[in-house]
């Protein structure tokens with residue numbers, strides 16, 4: 001798999017690190033007290049198929065955080081943007 005970095009151009013996957021799903025909403029209570037909402041945010045994943053937006057870090061290049069829209073079933077990269 002190759003990812004097109006808006007700063008560096010097309011690069012190999014080994015230069016990037018997956019961080020997390022970019023579509024999940026962080027709970028709004030600030031994390032002051034443990035809640036079921038925080039438990040779900042931290043530990044539970046839906047593992048959905050199809051196009052997903054994900055945070056990736058270009059550690060082997062420009063050190064930028066990127067939002068990669070990727071079909072997780074086929075690994076096709078649909079878009080790459082700078083958040």
Ligand SMILES: [Zn+2]
Nearest residue numbers: 005008061062
């Ligand atoms: Zn880059």
